[in-house]
Amino acid sequence: MKTLTGIPASGGVGLAQFFIYTENVPLDIPRFHIQKETVRAEWDRFCSALDKARIEIEAVRNDSLKENNEILDAHLLMLEDPVFNKQVKDRLETYLLNVECVVFDVSREIIQKLIASPVEYFHERAVDIDDVAQRILRLLLDVKKETLADLTEDVVVIARNILPSDMLTMNRQRVKGIALDAGSKTSHTAILAKAFGIPAVMGLSQVTQEALDRQKAGENELVFVNGENGEVIFDLNDKTIVYKTFVQNFRNYRKNTAELMANLPAETLDGCRVTLNANIEIPEEAEQALAFGSEGIGLYRSEFLFLTHGQPAEEEAQFNAYCRVIKAMNGNPVTIRTVDIGGDKIASNRGGAVEKNPLLGARAIRFSLAFPEIFKTQLRAILRASVFGNIRIMFPMISCIVELRQALALLEEAKEQCRMKGHAFADNIPVGCMIEVPVAAEIADILAEKSAFFSIGTNDLIQYSLAVDRNNEMVNYLAQPFHPGVLRFIKKTIDAAHSANIKAAMCGELAGDTGATALLLGLGLDEFSMTASSIPRIKKIIRSVSMQDCRILAEKVRECKSAQEVQGVLDANKALP
Ligand code: PEP
Ligand code: MG
Numbered sequence: 272m273k274t275l276t277g278i279p280a281s282g283g284v285g286l287a288q289f290f291i292y293t294e295n296v297p298l299d300i301p302r303f304h305i306q307k308e309t310v311r312a313e314w315d316r317f318c319s320a321l322d323k324a325r326i327e328i329e330a331v332r333n334d335s336l337k338e339n340n341e342i343l344d345a346h347l348l349m350l351e352d353p354v355f356n357k358q359v360k361d362r363l364e365t366y367l368l369n370v371e372c373v374v375f376d377v378s379r380e381i382i383q384k385l386i387a388s389p390v391e392y393f394h395e396r397a398v399d400i401d402d403v404a405q406r407i408l409r410l411l412l413d414v415k416k417e418t419l420a421d422l423t424e425d426v427v428v429i430a431r432n433i434l435p436s437d438m439l440t441m442n443r444q445r446v447k448g449i450a451l452d453a454g455s456k457t458s459h460t461a462i463l464a465k466a467f468g469i470p471a472v473m474g475l476s477q478v479t480q481e482a483l484d485r486q487k488a489g490e491n492e493l494v495f496v497n498g499e500n501g502e503v504i505f506d507l508n509d510k511t512i513v514y515k516t517f518v519q520n521f522r523n524y525r526k527n528t529a530e531l532m533a534n535l536p537a538e539t540l541d542g543c544r545v546t547l548n549a550n551i552e553i554p555e556e557a558e559q560a561l562a563f564g565s566e567g568i569g570l571y572r573s574e575f576l577f578l579t580h581g582q583p584a585e586e587e588a589q590f591n592a593y594c595r596v597i598k599a600m601n602g603n604p605v606t607i608r609t610v611d612i613g614g615d616k617i618a619s620n621r622g623g624a625v626e627k628n629p630l631l632g633a634r635a636i637r638f639s640l641a642f643p644e645i646f647k648t649q650l651r652a653i654l655r656a657s658v659f660g661n662i663r664i665m666f667p668m669i670s671c672i673v674e675l676r677q678a679l680a681l682l683e684e685a686k687e688q689c690r691m692k693g694h695a696f697a698d699n700i701p702v703g704c705m706i707e708v709p710v711a712a713e714i715a716d717i718l719a720e721k722s723a724f725f726s727i728g729t730n731d732l733i734q735y736s737l738a739v740d741r742n743n744e745m746v747n748y749l750a751q752p753f754h755p756g757v758l759r760f761i762k763k764t765i766d767a768a769h770s771a772n773i774k775a776a777m778c779g780e781l782a783g784d785t786g787a788t789a790l791l792l793g794l795g796l797d798e799f800s801m802t803a804s805s806i807p808r809i810k811k812i813i814r815s816v817s818m819q820d821c822r823i824l825a826e827k828v829r830e831c832k833s834a835q836e837v838q839g840v841l842d843a844n845k846a847l848p
Contacts, residue, residue, distance in 0.1 A: 272506050277475035278747055279501035280456045281464035282805070284521050285448030286514050289494045290426035291482050292417055292433065298408050302372040310363050313370040317359060320410040321350050327406065349403045355381070371411045378404035422446065427494045429482045436578050438463040439553070448496030450478045450503045455747040457730035457780050462572075465783075465802040466552050470498030474744030478503060525804075532807035533564040535814065537799075539792065543818040547810060548606070548800040550778055554592050557599035560803040564810060567604035569726065569800020570665070570778035571596060573649065574610040583610075583645045589652035597660030604661045606726070606778075606800075607653050608705065609646065609678075611635040611667040630740060635668035640677055643684075650685035654696035662700055665726055669704040669711055675721050707731035707779070712760035715767030725768045726800070729779025733757055751834035752781045758794075758828065758837070765795045776800055786841060788812040793825030820844075 305313060325347065332343040349355065355377065362373045378400055385397035409416060419428065419441035427448040428441075438460055446469050454460055454473030464471035472478075485491065485505065495504040495514045507514055537547045548569030549560035557568060576584045576592055584592070596605050613626075613634025626632035639646035653664060666678045679702065689696050706712050707728030715725065729752060734741040736757055739750045751757070761777075768775035776798035781787050783801025785808055791799065792813065799809060824844050831837045 272504055272508065272510065273481070275450075275475050275478055275481060275503045275505075277450070277472045277478070277501050277503065278455055278744065279498050280454060280458070280461035280473040281449070281469060281471035282498045283468065283470035283525070284498065284518050285427060285470045285496045286493055286518050287425040287427045287447040288491055289429045289450075289482050289485075290417075290422065290424075291479060291486060292419060292428050292430035292437075293414070293479075294417055294430075294437070298405065298412060298414060300371050300375045300408065300412075301369060303369050305367050305369055307367065310367070313363055313373075314360060316411060317363075317370045317374065317407075320407050321356075323410045324403070324406050325350055327410075345399055346403050346406075349400065371408055374404060374407055374411065419446070427496050429478055429494075431479050433460050435459040435463055435575075438467070439575065439578065443467045443469065448472075448494070448498070450475055450494070450496055452476050452479050453742070453744055455741055455744055455750065457733070457741045457750070462550075462780070462802075463552055464498075465804070466550070466556055468804055470496050472496055472498060472501050472503050474747055475503060476744070481505065525807075528811060529563055529804070529807040532810045532814075533562065535564075535810065537566075537810045537813050539813055539816055539818045539821070541817040541819055543792075545792065545796070545813060546776075546798040547806050547813075548604075548776070548778075548798055549803040549806065550800050551596070551803070554595040554599070556803065557596040557605075560599070561601065561603070563803040563806045565603075565803050565806055567606070567661075568596060568600060569606050569776055569798060571605060571607045572611065573607055574612050577610060577612060583648065586648045586652045589649060590655050593653060593656035593662075594659055597656055597662065600660065602661055604663055606663040606665050606703075608665045608667055609636070609639055609649055609653075612638050630734070636666050636674055636678055637668065639666075640674065640681075643681055646678075646681055647685045647688065650682050651689055651694070654685060654689050654700070655694050657697035657700055658695050662697065663724070664700055664702045665724075666702070666704045667728070668707055668731065669718065670708040671710070672714070672717050672721065675704055675718060679721065703773075703776075705731075705778070706760075706764045707735070709736040709760055712764045715764045716770065719767050719771035719773060722771075722773060724774045724776060725764055726776040726778045726798075727761055727764055729757070729761070729777060729781040732760060732779065736760060752784070752787065753828075753834040753837035753841070755831060755833065755837065758790075761791075761796075762794050762829075768797075769795060774798060783809060785809060785812055789816050789821045789824055789844060790828060790837075790841060792816065792818060793821035793823070793828075 328343055328346050358377045359373055362377060363370060382397045382400055385393040419437055422442040422445040425445055425447050427450060428446055429450045432451055432453040449464055449469055449471040451473045452475055461471060461473060493507055493511060495507060536544060538544045546566050548567045549565035550570040551557050551568055552572045552575045576589060593607060613629050613632060633641055669675050701723035703722045703724035703726060704718055705726050705728045706715060711718060730741055733750050733752055737749055737754060739746045765775040774797040777796055778800040782799040783805035788809055827840050828837050831840060
């Protein structure tokens with residue numbers, strides 16, 4: 272057996288043959304000299320790759336929506352581009368290098384020139400040229416184009432990374448596990464894996480190489496993914512049956528806990544009640560949320576509506592999606608977080624901005640304030656849906672009161688537009704803000720004056736307070752939720768909420784972490800929002816502790832000087848009878 276250990280990013284266990292997804296891995300371009308006599312053959316190979324590329328693009332064009340046709344037409348034109356083709360020919364003759372290497376060099380040079388231009392239009396052309404060049408190179412190298420949408424067998428997907436947009440189009444029924452070189456617990460790929468109930472291990476560094484080596488050796492055996500402890504095991508040999516049974520028993524256990532907990536209240540032994548809500552990314556998830564015992568939607572990451580199409584969704588499409596969630600929740604509250612485009616969630620329409628540091632850039636509320644028409648379209652869709660259920664609106668990444676005031680002013684404008692068009696909307700929709708930038712926790716008392724509730728986004732709060740890119744596996748070890756500084760931000764937010772008589776919720780991954788539940792109760796958190804499938808486990812813990820003990824625990828933790836000390840106190844608490 273060969274075990275690799277990474278970051279347990281999405282719980283559960285899975286077993287299947289592996290499938291290496293290489294779409295996001297740069298192609299390995301060979302570079303060697305050729306004889307003068309082979310120039311002709313290399314040129315012919317290039318022409319034949321162009322022909323095949325044309326057939327491929329035309330097939331996609333016939334198959335796809337009208338709005339993509341423009342892009343595909345541009346790609347077809349590029350295949351005919353006399354300047355590009357002449358450069359390839361000249362270089363072949365002059366430098367006597369293999370054609371893959373020549374295509375790669377020529378396309379890189381053009382792309383670099385386009386990217387260096389201050390004109391945004393040329394940046395977009397660079398993306399198209401890269402796309403076409405990658406296609407030609409793939410055809411020259413005979414590398415098959417893989418897609419996760421067409422999986423027909425049960426697999427464990429192994430890759431360097433998977434983009435959130437790939438996750439949305441993947442055939443989820445067939446994916447029994449995910450193992451990635453990159454990523455971390457709070458990357459959006461991990462969050463989607465949890466949402467879809469797919470066990471995932473990330474930050475493994477070498478798993479793609481391991482799988483490629485095994486594939487080369489003709490070994491495509493079963494691989495076991497343990498999203499609970501971060502292990503990925505190859506070479507199960509005679510233990511296969513043991514692991515198959517383990518997977519089955521694990522699933523049964525989870526199912527039984529879910530059934531047992533579903534209708535019980537989230538109440539401590541001494542009668543303190545808290546609320547357990549679900550985080551969702553796509554409307555379908557809302558349909559299962561109630562079955563897991565969710566009392567509402569605490570975070571609807573509405574930006575996934577934009578990511579699927581790569582463009583802001585139309586008002587009508589958004590309205591329909593929100594209505595679908597409201598209907599599924601049957602009168603329970605639905606908290607729609609306005610779009611949080613940016614970071615690792617890239618939409619093609621960024622209003623022309625190419626950002627060097629997207630995590631520190633025009634993300635979330637900053638994007639919405641910079642593009643008020645897109646923002647107001649979303650707000651109108653939410654307002655129109657509000658008459659059909661119990662809606663709350665939440666703004667992401669608020670860092671100062673001015674942003675909150677501006678967002679609220681745009682909400683008023685959207686209401687006025689609805690009135691003018693004769694669209695009804697609910698009165699008194701609660702509007703809250705996410706606390707995920709450290710300064711927002713510091714000024715929570717100020718923000719509370721204009722907020723109906725807070726929701727603590729620990730994924731970003733940790734990222735920004737500890738200066739740790741949440742997608743970078745190299746620094747993942749520093750992303751410590753129990754860092755005393757992070758805990759102080761959480762406590763400060765909860766206290767400010769309570770002083771202003773509003774509720775403090777948490778929708779970051781920490782809310783669904785069983786190791787943090789007692790502490791969060793002791794800190795006074797009112798609402799926990801998490802992937803729906805985590806609710807039964809969190810509820811089980813809540814029902815097994817007393818609020819009095821949790822407060823004592825929080826007091827003990829307050830004395831700790833490091834995340835390690837906090838962990839020690841929490842572990843000792845778990846060990847108590
Ligand atoms: C967070 O930052 O904790 C959060 C819930 O928002 P997201 O993960 O979508 O950035
Ligand atoms: Mg966030």
